[in-house]
Every structure is written in C-alpha cells, then in structure tokens.
Amino acid sequence: MATFVLQIENLGIQAKRSTILEGISFDVTPGEIFGIIGESGAGKSTLAMATVGLLRAGCRRVAGSVRLAGKSLLDLSQADLERTRRRKVSYVAQSAAACFNPFYRLGEQVTELAALELGKSRAERQRLAADLFRELQLPDPERFGDRYPHQVSGGQLQRAMIAMALLNEPELIIFDEPTTALDVTTQLEVLRLIRKVVKGRGCGSIYISHDLAVVSQLADRVMVLRHGKVVEMGPTRDLIENPQAGYTRDLVANQTTTSSVPDPAASRPIVSVENLAAGYGRVSAIRDISLDLSSGHITCLVGESGSGKTTLARTIAGLVDLHAGVLRFKGSELPGRVERRDSETRRRLQYIHQLPDLALNPRQTIREVVGRPLAKFRGLRGAAAEHRLRELLRDVELPETFLDRVPGSLSGGQKQRVCIARALAAEPDVLICDEVTSALDPLVEESVIKLLLRLMKARPLTMLFITHNLALTRRFAHEVVVMQQGRIVEAGPASSVFSAPREAYTKKLLDSTPLMERGWLEARL
C-alpha cells in the first residue's frame, strides 16, 4: 500500500449523458513522473481533477476509486478532503495567469498554506517563499513575492506556481499542461526546473500534455488516453520505440517524420518586401524587414510570441499601417492598406487565420461562407457556383453535405478546412497562413498540413506559413525566416538554416524544441 502515492482503479466518470472516463487504472510510486498524453477531449483534465478529488459540476463517478496516500478521495468528508489536499497533493495548471488571484501579492498566495497549516509568521513565510523562489531561479527572490501577478511574465508566473506547489511538501504533484502556453525557450527552462525539483524531492508526479516529445523527456512511464479510455500504457522508452496500439504509432510517427522537402527550382519572387517598418499607431512593431517570397515556394516565418510574425503577415495582407519601405507584388508596388488595393490584387493574396472560430460567421452556412468569394471574385452564381462549391469541398476533403451546415456543428479541423476552401475559392497566387494549425491536435494538424501540401502540388501557389512550431517547419519549409523582437534575425533555404544556423538565436530556438530522442533533456540540464 505505502509504496504507491496514488492508485486509481477502474475509474469511470459520466457527465449528464456521455461517458467522460471509463475503466481508468494506474498508479504512481514515490519519485516517479507519470506521463498522461492525449488530444483535446480525451478526458485529461477531468482525470487530473479527479486525482485531487474534484468532480466538475454535472459530473459523477459511476465506478472505481481514487486513493491518494491511502485515502479514498471520492469518499472522504469535505473537511477530510480539504485536509488531504492541503497536506498531500499539489496542482500546477496550464494558465498561471488565470490561476493566481489578481488581488494579492505573489508571496502571500504562494505561502498561504504555510500560514493555515503550520501557523507560520509573516517573516517565516517570507523566508520560505524566498527560498522557493531562489530554487526556481526567479529574479530577485527576496522581493519577488512583493509583486502582483500582473507584474511578472508568463514564464515567471508558471515558476511561481511550481513554487506554490512545492510549499506543502506534497506526496504528489499534478502538472496539467504547465508549458503549453509558453514559448519554446521558456518551456525548456520550466521543463528543466520541473525535472530538478521533482527528482530532488522524491515525490510522485503526474505530467499531462498533448506534446509527446515533452512527455517523453520527463516521464518514466506514459499512459495514452483517447476518448476517455486508456489506449496504451508502459515505460516511456518501450512505448516510444515499440508502440503497440495504432493510435500510439500515429502519434510517434507524427513526431519522427522528417520528410524534408526537396529544394524546388529557383524562381522569381512574387512578393518582395524592402526595408519595411509597420505597426499600430505610431509605434513600429516590425522594422528593417526585407524579404522575398519565391513563386511556388513555402516560406515559413518562425519566432516566439511577440516577435512580430503576425504583424508582418498582416502588413503584407494590407491590414497594418505601413510606416516605411516598399511592398511589391509581381514587380509592381502595392498600396499599404487593403482598402486601396484593387479587387484583382486582393483576390490574388488570401489570408487564413489562426482561429477559425473567429474567422467564420457562426450564422452563415458553409455554402454562404465559401460562396461569397466565388460571387465576388469569380462572378459565379447559380449552377456554376454550386458546381465549384462542391469541387472546393472535395478539394479540402469535406463531404458535400457540409454545404448546408453552420460552423458550430463542425470540429476544429473541419472549420479550418472550410477557411482553406474559402481562401482557395478566390484562386489566389499567394496564401498567407497565420498559425493555422496551432489550435489543432497533433494528428489533426498533420492532416491539415498534408492537405495544404497536396493543394500546393495541384496548382501554382506560393505560401507564407507562420508558426512558432519549429518541428513542424522542418518537415515542409522551402525557406525559413526567423524573427525576433520585430526584426528578421536569419533567413535562407530551410536545409541550410536547420543544418547550419548562423545566428545564436536560431541555434537557441532549434536547440529548445523538444525531441523524443533519449537524453535530450539531460543534455540540456
């Protein structure tokens, strides 16, 4: 009994009508990091909540048990449950910004339990907090706790939350996608710290993520969750090197494919940007930008959040004020704002947004959504339009019956396909894709990428693909442009940027992108 920190047996949880979790069994031993991987809707969060004895409103347990430090959590009285949570378990959530109370200083929140459980004085709590902040390498640890949550960065908040989780010396820590909202370089720092503090303390932990590479670097054992059921479970190396279930094999294959694209024939630039500066209001968010999009090539624009990727893409699309420089399309100069571009130019430059939910009018049917550019740019109406609509839907691999549906009844991946169909309806020369797969699960992302690649083969398209995911870029970029703080740091053919990056920042980005290979994280400790 005592050898397990957590034992979950045959756990089943149902919402009103649907089953959320079914037949979940696993255990966590002291000193072990147990990884749980799954796509959105797999039941990861419900499982994480259940391990601290919490069921969301409307959910109920229909079978099984959750035993934490020998206590059956879902059968405890409210007072016993609260005491167990205070003493035995901690939780690190994805959105640190939302999980800290905006009203109190960080130190107060991090050490709240020390005051409640141990009756520590203010001075003792400050010392306790400073020690933890120092261990998590936060700047100025003595005074870090005096800050309010809105005064520190996302990566720092995430580390403060880990400090809070360590405070009560728990037997189990649950990490629920703690690095998903962070940039790769920040993610690496946080992963290193998690590894260090968890292994140093010998407590058990659960690490939940949708990113197999991250989990493979941290976890001793991994469980693959899908549709609320366990697909496969085993030691991390076995699972990655010899996956049994088809779904696991797909996940692993998705990480390992390195189908580098053959260098395409040299071609003339279709869009060229010279010494461009642009931004919102009077402040230039990007400057000194010079860039060519070669006709028929895929150019990937990479960089961390705030680097100016989207601003550059939106400037080319004519949605941001041009402050300096020249934009050329097929050799002729392009007006800065889209309102001053002629209809033909607009048709030739199409833009696909990151979040299809925001880019699609929820009240319009797919026929209206895709039919509008057909009518506007191609003048197609009636039977001709209907014929083209069906063709476009086939092109993006959606059934024709979707024409009469509204976006709300489609999945995330399907909605993004509708957005692609809408862009294609204009028969553009240049397609600007702004993080179009960032909100999608890995396998769905993969299918959308494959679709884009096939479309590229079938017609003369040039693509500017913006992403923060370097692993993705590696698989299909012809050219890579790296941005940092509003400037281009490095640009060149993908093969040379990836194999021999010239700039330190590019090297750091590449180095920080998690891989599945054994010892990747250890090499960076």
Next chain:
Amino acid sequence: MLASATHRPAPIRDFVVSRVVSGLVSLVLITALVFVGTALLPGDTAGALLGQNATPAALEALRRDLGLDQPLVQRYLVWLAGALRGDFGTSLASGRAVSEVLLPRLANSLLLAGAGAVFLLPIAIGGGILAAIWQGSWFDRLIGFTSMLFLAMPAFLVGYILIYVFAVRLGWFPSMSVAPFAGGTRAWAQILTLPVISLVIIGQAHTMKLTRTAILSVLASDYVLMAEIKGISRRRIILRHALPNALSPILSISILTIAYLIVDVVVIEIVFSYPGLGKLMVDSVAYRDLTVVQACGLLFALVFITMNFLADLLAMLVNPRQRVPARGAAA
C-alpha cells in the same frame, strides 16, 4: 511600455482629468437638451400663469417682462452665462430666486434618498451575495422570483399598493407627506416610512441581480478553483479569495444604485406628494417654469454624472492592476 522611461504613467490622475472634462461637457449638453425640450412643449409660462381667459395683449406684455420674446438660442446663452457664474435666475412662476426655491426641496430629497440608500444597499447587496453563495437553493430561487416580480412592476404601483394597505386600510402611516422637518423625529419617521419602503422594494431587484452575477463570475474563475484544489475551506475561499475581487463590481453597482435611486425618488415623491426636488420639477414643467426645470435638470444630471465617475474611480482604486503599474514584465 516603451513610454515608461520618459513619462511615468499616472493612470489615476489621467483618468480623473479626462472624466472631469468629459463630465462638464456632458452637463452643458444636457442643459441644452432640457432647454430645447421645454421649449418644444406647447404653451409657455405666460399662458400657464394667466390662464385661459388672458387677453393677447396681457400675454404679450408678460412675455416681454419674462424675456420670452427673445430667440431661443439667445435665451439659452444668457442662461448659460448666468449659470456659469452661479446665478440660476429667478423662477418665472413665483418670481423668487431659483436657488431659494430649490435648496429646501433638495434637502428633503436628499433625506429621502439617503434613508432609502441606507436600507436598500445592505439588503440588496447582502441578498445578492447570499443568493450567489447558495446558488440553486430555495433562497436563491425566491430572490430570483421576487426580483423578476418587482422589476416588472411600475414604481408608482408599488407606492399605491403600500398606501392602500398601510395608510388607507390599516391607518398606520399618513398617505400624504407634509414637510418632514416640521415635527420631531417621530413625525418624520412616520412620513418617511412608506416612501422608503417603496424605494427599497423598487430598487433592490436590479441591484441584487447584478451583485449575484458579479459574485458568480468571480466564483467561476480559475483562481477560486485553484484555492479549492489547495484545500482552502469554502468559507475562506468566499471571504478571502472571492469577495475582494468582487469588491470593485459591487462598489460600482452600489453607486449606480444610488444614481437610479434618484430617478425612483422623483416618482415616489409624486405618489406620496413629498415636497422634494422631483415633485418641484414636475410641477414646474406644468407651469412651464423654464428656469426651475432647467436648474432641476442640471442637478439631477450632476448627481448622475458624479455617481458614475465615483463608481469608476473606486473600481480603479481597489484593483491592483489599475493601481500598481506593470513593471519589468519581461525578464
């Protein structure tokens, strides 16, 4: 962020300055609207004063005396120039200085509204908080039902029902109000009771619903969930984690409640014939007593704008995000 090196951000000072300026502009616009509105009414002061049998010559003479023969724009500008100097003119109907007519009425209205607020705020906000904490309970459902009932009911109807039951049937309170300062404490407590109860009944529904919603949204936040996961007791979560964050919406709601109370006071004053500012304004409209209507309108607008300003200012002051500037966010 870039500006912080050269210019220290002073969000609260900037806010106060911009709101005071926009408040003054609004006040001037409102006086213009009231002026035009009153001028658009059929008939004028002269007609109202002399009655139906007045000769055209007498009307003409009186209009000249009162300055009503001047064009509207000129009359407005003359009034505005006076108002800026603190001179609101003389009542067209009674010939007394407007301030002399207004001030005692204002005191009466403030007494009524103040007494209303003292009872209304704790009842409505306390009720809203309890309804949110006990969401779905019989108490919450009862509050929800009564709120809908009184929201749907016109203010004057509540007053008349109270008068019918407690004044006419039971005879416990007077149905008409005489000047409340006349006879001692007991006398004006008797006069104020029914109007104050009416104000509470009318005003509580809206405030209670807003408070309940504000608390519920805080209780649904991630940091409350986090506190629950940490094993903090329900009582401490509500008192220490949720309520401080609900403070700024509750403050705004309270102050806006007082602003709405002023509107309700007008109706209640008419129903109970209470000699306050609201009744004065309505009576003055009947007499086409433009200067008094104008001054009343200005006062009501001033109260409304000040209350809105205070609500936003207090909400800023209790919110650390507004009070403490973000610094060194990137490191």
